[in-house]
Amino acid sequence: MKVAIAVWEDRVSGVLDFSQQLFVVEMKEGGETSRVQVALSEQNVLAKLVQLRELGIDVLICGAVSQPLALAFMASGIQLLPYVTGKVDDVLKAYQAGDLDLPQFKLPGRWSGACGGLGRRRRQHCGRRRALRQANELDRNPRDAPGRDGV
Numbered sequence: 001m002k003v004a005i006a007v008w009e010d011r012v013s014g015v016l017d018f019s020q021q022l023f024v025v026e027m028k029e030g031g032e033t034s035r036v037q038v039a040l041s042e043q044n045v046l047a048k049l050v051q052l053r054e055l056g057i058d059v060l061i062c063g064a065v066s067q068p069l070a071l072a073f074m075a076s077g078i079q080l081l082p083y084v085t086g087k088v089d090d091v092l093k094a095y096q097a098g099d100l101d102l103p104q105f106k107l108p109g110r111w112s113g114a115c116g117g118l119g120r121r122r123r124q125h126c127g128r129r130r131a132l133r134q135a136n137e138l139d140r141n142p143r144d145a146p147g148r149d150g151v
Helices: 045-055 067-076 088-097 120-139
Strands: 002-008 021-028 031-039 059-061 079-081
Touching: 002 045, 002 088, 021 088, 045 067, 059 088, 067 079
Parallel strands: 002 059, 059 079
Antiparallel strands: 002 021, 021 031
């Protein structure tokens, strides 16, 4: 299995779309067998996805990611683990231990892409918005709706 981490210096890169370096780690039976740093192409973000597929990447760990790129990853078969922060070595150890969901590895803040289909976060946020919209509709008087006479 090959795991890639988008990097900036010795940390997870803040935004995948602008990342220019990856650490590619090959793992077998829970242990690391090799690690290499790879330069990403300076082309558009979809060209980066093609490059990752050519490298045989199975999992990509990164910081923020745009919604179009996240959707492209979902369709590509590469597992995307976005909104991660921390030092590369710490993040890799947490991934191997199954601890990437700990608070110290979660990128703080909220982006418009976070509600664009990236799993549980989308359902939680958009579900609240939908509930508020339905509650507001119940509070309205049907006679006050536009286009109605009220008679």
